[in-house]
Amino acid sequence: MTTLVTGVAGFIGFSVAKALLERGNSVIGLDSLNEYYDITLKMSRLEQLKAYESFSFHKIDLAERNTVASFFRSHQTIETIIHLAAQAGVRYSLENPFAYADSNLLGHLSILEGARHLTSLKHLVYASSSSVYGGNETLPFKIDDPVEKPLSLYAATKRSCELMSYSYSHLYQIPVTGLRFFTVYGPWGRPDMSAFIFAKAILDGTEMPVFNQGRMRRNFTYIDDVVQGVLGVIDTIPKSQEGALFSLYNIGNDQSEGLLRFIEVLENCLKTRARLNLLPMQPGDVKETVADIxxxxxxxxxxxxxxxxxxxxxxxxxxxxxxxxxxxxxxxxE
Ligand SMILES: NC(=O)c1ccc[n+]([C@@H]2O[C@H](COP(=O)([O-])OP(=O)(O)OC[C@H]3O[C@@H](n4cnc5c(N)ncnc54)[C@H](O)[C@@H]3O)[C@@H](O)[C@H]2O)c1
Known part of the structure; x- marks a missing residue:
């Protein structure tokens, strides 16, 4: 089985690709290797994947539609696409909105177009986000809840990915599944996320920013559990409903934790106290997420x-x- 993993140098893409290679699948990895965060971390992840014979890598920006189309023309045996490449991060979408349009809107459309022309394709699985629940106040967040209030551009682009996927599935009978991930953390994680920022600040003895005075709750979800979810969904091909082969799932921990408790556990692991800089709520952030899985x-x-x-x-x-x-x-x- 040949699987295309996009965003393969990223946190989740790397972890999923590694698990697929470990179970004997062939993986074609694609990533633009952009510089949103430390490129050496992306290269270190990639180095590990390159140790597997059944792994190949293509440095491609998904926003470059002609390059992507030519990539798909020369890779007609792809059976599964796990599309994880995206411009992630809620806060950065306030600073650089066009990066989200390029990677998440154009990039997602490039993948849908590629998928449409693949004769061998069995399933397209892509990353959405818990942020699509935005201003919803009814907890836990259920897949069928209305999701019309994205609080950030990032969330709006992720919701758009779901809508575009529905259209393509309906138009071209592509089996497509979206996964709404909830705050993923773990080894080889992303430097812009809380576990990483907090661990670095604690070890460096610097103050760490804690938004909304720490009064936030998240379904912190460990990477191995996310990988288990992604691998599990590959063979769960959506059934046809009203002409579309389309599914959405929440992939999150079933326990929601307070941010201050998360910091306390981190302090215990590092055997060092944190210096908290309690700040107001950031625009675009969500106070609480609880996943219905x-x-x-x-x-x-x-x-x-x-x-x-x-x-x-x-x-x-x-x-x-x-x-x-x-x-x-x-x-x-010394
Ligand atoms: N980590 C989380 O907590 C979380 C939560 C919800 C959703 N997600 C989604 O899961 C997916 C993976 O997230 P991650 O945490 O691994 O992020 P990441 O930033 O570590 O990985 C994304 C990868 O995609 C690549 N990329 C970005 N734009 C690209 C483009 N135009 N063309 C090709 N490659 C491009 C980047 O270089 C990066 O290596 C993303 O779609 C993200 O939005 C993640």
């Missing part, structure tokens, strides 16, 4: 297993090792 559990057995105590311990041990904090501490002690 009943449909994911029912349809493909999705069952997150990792609590934040275990997940953060694993994250911290990777973080300290990768960034050489132990060696730095040893040098300071």
């Amino acid at each position: 009943s449909r994911s559990t029912e349809d493909f057995g999705f069952m997150p297993k990792t609590n934040i105590e275990e997940g953060l311990e694993n994250f911290v041990s990777w973080f300290v090792d990768y960034y050489g904090y132990e060696a730095k501490a040893r040098r300071q002690g």
